[in-house]
Amino acid sequence: MNKPNLAVNIGGVDMQNPVTTASGTFGFGPEYSRYIDINELGAVVVKGTTLHPREGNATPRIVETPSGILNSIGLQNPGVDYVIEHYVPYFKTLRVPVIVNISGDTVEDYAKVAEKLDAAGGIAGLEVNISCPNVKKGGMAFGSDPAMAAEVTAAVKSAAKLPVVVKLSPNVTDITAVAEAVAEAGADGLSLINTLLGMAIDINSRRPILGSVMGGLSGPAVKPVAVRAVWQVYKAVQLPIIGMGGISTAEDALEFILAGASAVAVGTANFVNPRATMDIIAGIERYLIDNGVKDVNELVGAAHGN
Amino acid sequence: MNKPNLAVNIGGVDMQNPVTTASGTFGFGPEYSRYIDINELGAVVVKGTTLHPREGNATPRIVETPSGILNSIGLQNPGVDYVIEHYVPYFKTLRVPVIVNISGDTVEDYAKVAEKLDAAGGIAGLEVNISCPNVKKGGMAFGSDPAMAAEVTAAVKSAAKLPVVVKLSPNVTDITAVAEAVAEAGADGLSLINTLLGMAIDINSRRPILGSVMGGLSGPAVKPVAVRAVWQVYKAVQLPIIGMGGISTAEDALEFILAGASAVAVGTANFVNPRATMDIIAGIERYLIDNGVKDVNELVGAAHGN
């Protein structure tokens, strides 16, 4: 059999294969380049960026949980201007599309960040984080209310010509309602899921472990919730989906693809295996060959039957 | 130091220690009596019971996930009349309070089941499951809408004189809103959390693994979400809480107590260690002695500070 087609398209972003990185777990790109050739990824999604620099939350910012981690980084980032000055030149040297994850406290913030990045060039798309549970203002609220999610989406869409992927929170009663609202508002694609809201307590100090009390749960533990979210959203809206949440192996990635994701993002697994993305790309290709599937797009949503 | 006090009270149900079983994981009681002395528990919460017998869902009904399981039992049970005829006599032989978990498709169903159990005697309380994601009608819907949750609670309260503990779902945007509504409607206590909605796909058959597609995630994987829910609800309402979700050890149980649970329920961990409940009771007692705490009630919510 010939080499199967691995290329996918996420709302206008052309990816040579369906594997990208989950924002916040892959820095701005160079951190993992000692272990993998970034140019072999389908796309790179970089750390959440805001209008102004953010210091982030107090430490500890991470705690391990059964098959998962809780994090409360708090969107530490140097601000959009710094990103444009220091990282965009690097992005321009890459042959893979770079998607910048953006956050804000207000709808205007989102729009301004989007506008600046749009003007900077060297970026293939924006991922709008309306779901980070780690910031006090905005963040969470936008993602849990369909109307506000739509408002942010529309604002970003009108501020930037770049493809806009909106990242949804699983911490809602009905994720399809948010997906539908965001689709209506003009999103080009959806990313799901962000982390689950969780916490851990130190029984010796009798205090919450994380400096900011609550944090976001990620890693293999959340995979069943994420696959379910992709399955539900695939049924509800027509937009391409980047699936994520606990993906560590090609088998995990294929579960998401079969549930309805056109691409997958690898997050926490990078910490465990810095070559996870590469192993997953190779494993997906192997599966396609072994099963005589010519194009990975044929598998997208295939678990729904006909 | 003298033996510390382990006794707690959940909305009128007197428990000699804070450890009970999670509904659906402990059958109707006798199944685990080969491994533990049930009379040493704080209380026994038995399988979800409905007005009419239920066949349950197609198999497979269980699938293992990282540090967790997905189940879709579908509330298989012999119906309330059978329970009253065959199990209540057994309940009456026990020296520990028995709490019966009840479910229904309609508000009237809940009320009827509650009424029958109230009349049967031998039962210390009712746990109202408004959160099981495994039944097509009712179930989920009641738990995700504060107004409906309140309606079910009020109906059960007026149908039965028994203490009523309402079991909440984590699959909501704001669990405190449901908790407040249920408290307002007269609940005597709250149980949280029920399972997280999830699914898994077999990449070989390319179909969902569970016979009923989606299932409920439980086990250690969900613990951070459960601790967070207890923490939030403890802050929001004054009712005693039975905390559950991934409790396997005394350390886990203490996390829930410090977050605000007055009692804890052990579910999935029974499958792994049939003596888990006993180990947890002993471990809590050990912790109290080692830390010079005279009464477990002093620890309830202690992680919130003063």
Place this chain on the structure above:
Amino acid sequence: MSQLLKAKVTTHRQISSGYYLLEFSGAELAETARPGQFVHVKCSRTTDPLLRRPVSIHDVNKDRGTVRLLYRVAGRGTELLSVKEPGERLDVMGPLGNGFQLPDPGEKVAVVAGGIGVAPLFFLLRQVAAAGNDVKVFVGARSCRDLLAVDDIKGLGVEIQLATDDGSAGHRGPVTELLARGLKNIDRIYTCGPAAMMKAVAGLAREYNIPTQVSLEERMGCGVGACLACTCKIKTPGGSSYKRVCADGPVFNAQEVAWE
């Protein structure tokens, strides 16, 4: 009476590619176990994989107080099990399940095993042979490498016929073809193996009206009847109902099973 024990592994070896024979100490378990019962084994030290794994009791030695398991490495749980060293402790619960109902004196018995399905049948065979019943054994597998416990069965002095899908040993084709030819005078059948094979055996048994016991498999949670995860469909006068493989089975009357 089912026990929870940290049993010492006494011997453990690979007997064919991917198949292992593990023996552990457990005097009371060896004493009380009946053929067809199983143990529920914790394979990992951590919460992943989380659940125990059901494994049939392959044989017991009451004198030495040991229990044997014959298993196939099927996934992560059994893989972790396979690296246990003699001397290490094994966290087991058991015996669990109902077990086979033994034949009446004088009954002629056929035992039909497919692949790893031979695991629970050896213990049965030993008892049935010792009781003096006439026994015919039919063992089928994919290829000769998957034919297990054959020498042990021969050692019991019973008649044995082999079948493999690839013809690498014995008859080429399904073991049920051998069974169909050998059913004359058989009073009772015991079978364990792939669902399709057991269904075919059940079909033959119905045709010849021979009481047949099948040992079913289903994914398990608790193993003790508490969670209702492991159900199978059993025909009832009114239609069908779900029974628990772990507590009501794993052995069922073949004619009661609602085969898919």
Place this chain on the structure above:
Amino acid sequence: MSQLLKAKVTTHRQISSGYYLLEFSGAELAETARPGQFVHVKCSRTTDPLLRRPVSIHDVNKDRGTVRLLYRVAGRGTELLSVKEPGERLDVMGPLGNGFQLPDPGEKVAVVAGGIGVAPLFFLLRQVAAAGNDVKVFVGARSCRDLLAVDDIKGLGVEIQLATDDGSAGHRGPVTELLARGLKNIDRIYTCGPAAMMKAVAGLAREYNIPTQVSLEERMGCGVGACLACTCKIKTPGGSSYKRVCADGPVFNAQEVAWE
């Protein structure tokens, strides 16, 4: 250049109650590692515990191409690590982090270790001693059982002073009391140990105006600077900012650290 390798464990033994010395093969790692750097170790085979564990490079042997780790069993990860047998493979990433800046020729150096904090300092000591710098070593611990690598340090021919909280060996009291008396003519301090001890060392260093490098600890995710989990507060002209212990550290200038 940091590598990802499945390194073979060559030796592994308990050196004191709860403390282990593990050596593995890794020629390139041994060649390129600098004192103060660490490796990120995967302790489990499964997803629980999930994350790697940071462990300092205790020493390297370039000739034999081996790397040594000295660690304390602190929880589930290090417990799983402690049962690795020689011959098994260890999944390690490294070398990671910045490492210590070596002293200038002729500088008199004090090295202050608290408990397991001696782990990264031995490799440093060996290089500093080999470079001919004058070295004074101060090692403190809870009790004599927690005084580690003392003989190895003596073997380097450097002056060593001991302190224990319980007086079971050397000075009874904090090691910083010994340091305070031994600071004369010291040009440079290196320290690693409990935060309170390092803070006290930093205080003395400021008082005597001695450039001091501390090796910090923080819970880590990636270990390579990508996740921003492991930050510590570093004073800046304008106030403070969060730096990454894994990538900007673990070694920092003591006077820059915003001690709690």
